Amino acid sequence: MKTKLVLIPGTQCDSRLWDKLRSLLSSDIDATHFEIPKLPINEVLLQLHKAIQSVAVEGQPVFLLGFSLGGYIASSYLASLNEGDLTLDSAINIQFFICSNTPTALPSRELRQRRRIIQNIDAKPYSGASSSRVKYMLNEIHHDDENMIQLIQSMDQKLGVESLKHQLSFTGERRDLKGVFWDVASQFSIQFLASDTDPLLNYEWLETLPSSIKVKLCKGCKHMLPLERPDFIADAVNAAVLTG
Known part of the structure; x- marks a missing residue:
């Protein structure tokens, strides 16, 4: 049974964003693009919740990878789970990859x-x-x-x-979700993947995360990680599949 990977794009990005990444993913991964609907953030999270439930298979992890705006949406989804606005079936195991995003106020x-x-x-x-x-x-x-x-x-x-x-x-004035990550660090596997020179990131914020949350930084890129360094993302996702 293949591991399901739900991909949430960044601002003004369609499924072509993932073409390079898809070619580098393990054959054990089935990737699905989530198109961000033109709805308020709470409705977007509900649609994402339904998408995750539709691909979930008992006993198999679901990977959720959000890039840029998609990373903030994935983080907001974590917040909605933590705060009880949305509820997951106990059999669904989600692992989070937050790419090129720090879920706090923009610079x-x-x-x-x-x-x-x-x-x-x-x-x-x-x-x-x-x-x-x-x-x-x-x-x-x-x-x-x-x-x-x-x-x-x-x-x-x-x-x-x-x-x-x-x-x-709809996500211009962003909420700082640091407290959410401290609350959920023991419940979910979470990795932040980013460039070491991204002008849209808050690196001091990343340093305040719990030690159980992995932060991986790469060189040779800036913000557009799925296009500039898809190999870096693929290595992290493929490794997560191998470690189960």
Whole structure:
């Protein structure tokens, strides 16, 4: 029986985000893309809950991997379980991978930039993610990778302006979930996977986590980990399958 892996994308990312990662995953893993619905966060978590229940098989772990915005959604799902808003069947064993995200307030620079994007969208037609915005999220070694840049821009264009407005606004002012991770550290296997130079992360926040929560940092990437270093993510997920 294959281990089920539910993949939650980042802002303006579709299933193409995972193409490189999928090719590196163990044949014992069955990966499913979760498309973020244009709904309030509580409804998004309910839809995610249903998706997890639909793939869960008794005795088999379900892996939940959230990238960027998806990492915050996965963390918020943990909070909803911890606070009793959602309830899991005792037979369902979930392991969490939080990728390129620290579930706390965004850096002030990023919040200001997101507010400007929303204001610009309302003022004039949206022309898509600029090259400078894309490169801000990529390590310099990938700044000349036109295929990677065009993929990010293509995903943004495909999802469209209404998706962008929704995703930027409904988790803009984020709750600090540090207390949740302290509460659930003994109940769930949790790993944070990230670059060591991601401008959207709070590295001091990561240092405050319980020692049982693994934090793995890699080089040669910035924010777009599934595109820049899919091997790093695949190694962590494949290892979790082997250790059961």
